[in-house]
Amino acid sequence: MKALHFGAGNIGRGFIGKLLADAGISVTFADVNETVVNALIERNEYPVKVVGANCVVEQVTKVTAINSTSPEIVDVIASVDLLTTAVGPTVLNIISKTIADGIELRFANGNQAPLNIIACENMVRGTSQLKEAVFAHLSEATKQQAEQQIGFVDSAVDRIVPPAEAGETDPLAVTVETFSEWIVDQTQFKGDIPNIPGMECTDNLMAFVERKLFTLNTGHLITAYLGVLAGHETIKDSIEDQAIRDDVQAAMQESGEVLIRRYGFDPEAHAAYIQKILGRFANPYLRDEVDRVGRQPIRKLSPQDRLIKPLNGTLEYGLPNQYLLKGIAAAFLYKNDDDPQAVELQTMFTEKGFAETLAHYSELKVDAEVVKLAEQAYIALK
Template identity: 25%
Template sequence: MRRVVIIGSGRTGRGMLGQMFYAEGDCDVVFADIDRKLVEALRSQGHFTVEQKDLLTGSSTVTRVEGFRAVDVSRDRSAYIDALVDAEMIATAVFPESFDAVARDLVDMVRARIERKMSAPVAILLGGNYVGLKAHYDKSITSQLSEAERAYFSDFVTLITTKANRKVVFPDSFCEDPLALTGDDKPTLQVDDAFRFAPDWKMPSFFEPVESCELSMIEKIWNENLLHCSLGFMGAYAGCETINQIASDRRAWHLAKYAWFEGRRALELEYGMPMPSEMEVSTTFEKFTGPHLADRISRITRQPIRKLQVNDRFLGPAFLCMKHGIVPYFILHAAAYGFCYTDKDEPQSVQIAEAIRNHGIDSAIEKICNLDLNDKQAHFVKDMLAAAIREIMAGDSKLPLEAC
């Protein structure tokens, strides 16, 4: 059996990576997480189910994942590092704030492999909504290694950028399995074609090798996630519970769509990515407004500060637009909705509201978005965001909200 360790056992870790590796039939899967209750639940129950749903037709298939192990990153530290050392592949599915902690775990793995004189290669499949994912991990890991350790890392460890883009949520109706997840039916995982195993190495059947997954990641975050989060912020402002409710509102859909187009035009000019066709737009609209995956607004808008910062969903494509002479009007207007609602159950949303109340809109934007106002483009972004926020708060830009 091929040892696979999945670091991060949440929606993507279980609902995409775990299901895919389990379905291969030849993988010994180990889930690792910092959430003690989740680890204990996985151990106690010993299985979970993943539903894959066609968002256009509603048809679905269900996989029962079982036979795995689960380790607590802190409490089972020795077993966790041993699992990493013995792994053929390690996949990460964590938020950016956990990247450096995972990097430290991988440093411990490298040192343990050196101590045990292991020469088998290992591939680390990096996942996370972050532009520059591989560069971040490479710097974080190698900066902690000695020269000899870096040489070993270079020879036997490969960092592979991946694009995990299955939309995975908790079931929206009662399910007997408390660990169950449901998502769309994306059957493949894009991976950088940079593996360093022997020529006869068997690549998992669901891998889709591409020359540069980093470009796919840029497209995902600065375009796909831009559209998704634009609808999410507007939905939160409007009081909607699910994304299909806000996407059904004509004005909200068009604002999000035009933000999507602005970002895509910049990607076309910078990287040669073509604009979406009318069929793509129509299919995307049908998926977002359909009843088959009622993705909750609270999930889409979690950690709003991270999503409003430079290089993420809104400001990443906004600055790229300005580089190519495009005014990111719709992108920044969609981002402004992230400042105009308060979710009491989301600490970062409360933090945004407090920053506006205590320091004013302009200062809040500078702080929340981490803008360098010595840069003219950053100053322009701040001014446009502030104008949009004031317009929304004054009631001059209210959504019709017929669907919510």
Template identity: 25%
Template sequence: MTSDSPRTERPPVRIVHLGLGAFHRAHQAWYTQVANDAGDDAGDAAGGAAADRNGWGIAAFTGRTPDAAVVLAAQDAVYTLIERGAGGDSARLIESISVACDGGDEERWRDAVADPAVAIVTLTITEAGYRATGPASAGVRLVDGLRARRDAGAAAIAVVSCDNLPENGAVVRDLVRGLASSDPALLDWIDANVSFVSTMVDRITPATTPRDREIALELTGFADAAPVVTEPFSEWVLSGAFPAGRPDWEVAGARFVDDIEPFERRKLWLLNAGHSCLAYLGLLRGRATIAEAMADPVCRDALEELWAEARPVLPFDDSELDAQLAALRSRFANARIEHRLVQIAQDGSLKLPLRILDVARARAGAGLPVGVAEARTIAAWIIHLTTDQARDPGAAALAASLDLRAAEASAHAALALLEPGPSHVGPAFAAEVVRQLVELLSTGRFTATTTETQGVR
């Protein structure tokens, strides 16, 4: 698909974003572009001020370094979005980011959030970013911007977290309220004027390569130094109020729901858990990407077993789950999206409690048998920790102490790290982890040459 040259006229800034990166440009900025192209008038429908008929522009601020803003600003914040399907690439120019800004420019940030025309602040920070402290941290910057908005007398605003963690709106709300608690007047203003919206986001966005820049030029005729590559699939589920209006993101497929928790659980237990399963088993079998793991019958069968164990504890009917799983099979098998297992395998000690142990707890609570596939994923992670591919600071002490010749001790130590305090998965699940660990180590279900070079102990 060929796109016209970038327009010089840009939509007025109505959204401020923190965390300018590839995912934001493949997801929220894309949804906003589609809404703008449709000529949205969602402000009245969203219960706020009428939307600007000239569209919704984004002032996008970088998180840690100004690099992304420098590159984008040099090309008027226009960039190419390449959708990489199994059958080929398509591309379009995205112009919803009206201005790309250095996140370190505190005065510009405050002015942007305080602007009365701005109705929404969106965030893509990552889990670790919410725990960061200091003047440059996301929470401090957000409170600083809201204080400036209060001082400017601007109207109510929605803060929308687009990060991959459960109840992200509540997480941001608690972070902001905690940081503002030393200023009771500001805290009262936030409680009265700021809506915190929770969202579930999903779109795989691999790193851009030099070849992708060539493809962007071939498809659009636009010499783009910062194209973004993503899969054709995207999903966005939102829950919360937009007191000053919002774009008509529905035209791009966004869903607005009263309760987002079931959708978060579905993503964690199907997509994210599936990624973890393929990552740990796939790496042990010498695979490098999700698509390679999907092509391996051992990994694929383990994934299907994992999904089958999650189905009875998810609050969706069979038709919706069938559609979701069909989409996941297609996405995971798309070899043209290089989603690398080493990246997915990082920080398992933070990810596995939500992705795997929560399913085990739900099955135990429902009186269902122990999930063998969940236990196998934990066992594969334990082995992964003993390889030189492991990147899991939260499990560094555990990894240093593991001796896989003592499978029972290794399994119990790993479960104690994942579930500190009283166990809710139960002794039967722990016993199954031990059994799966022994089986993986003894039956050769991962390649010996790979584990030898990775230094399995």
């Protein structure tokens, strides 16, 4: 079995690409980073440091790479059985034309084998959004054939993969935590579902997408924003600050109540899941900087993301949301001149004020009671 994986960054190499290669699948990475691409072509392997109770270095072997801007990538898409991505939400649109061209060539070549595409991104139903972008480039006839032969499989992914360790000189070395979770919508595959240890199938994906979004992502981000305010540099240092830990845990409990109401999760099991997440944040072997986690606050304040979506759930079910509001307020105190979204948020905030800025990005009503409460939380934090 052959796979093409877009994104040879830390998540691509340390998480999805590793699972595929470990399953005996022939993996080609696609990326624009020439240094990484050339090293993968030359070496066909790379080391992954897995850190938890024990630290082990595992070699990922029998891999290669291609520059994702190379014309030859269309030929690769035309011949593989599986296509995965870990490129970030904004890059999905950029690669959609390339994927569409590969599908056109695949059909022109008479390749009738199913192709399954899985976007492994920190977003809700990312593959469905990728499908929409790909189909915008296809002819009507190709769209009809693609509906029969191309599976666009939504997934939920969870693994903390920090940037390269200080002083690391190997461009392919990557560090990951022991925990990983890759859950896919089994109803969306075409043909046989590939047997990939570490890839779990479900027919109720949204329950797991929101469990991860409302717990790991929500907690991670609030830890980062409160950590910045307290002068901490890393997630570990932030979550070991008891005041921050208490606030983060309380926010995760608020979002967890939404999940329990919506999906019937067992309260005790979900409480244990929250504790596991908090333990992961404190992993002493992961240097995960608060600025990395806090980046792109505008995206994270959008209606379908990790702050506003659980907040809307608390409004839907009439649940407490004091600590989620504190996390939203903290986003307005996050300043990072190297992050265009942080700069844009602060610019609009200065011009329009808190309520109008929050309403603009979150799509909450500007005169809603919850917006007033968020502004009160901001004033209290400031």
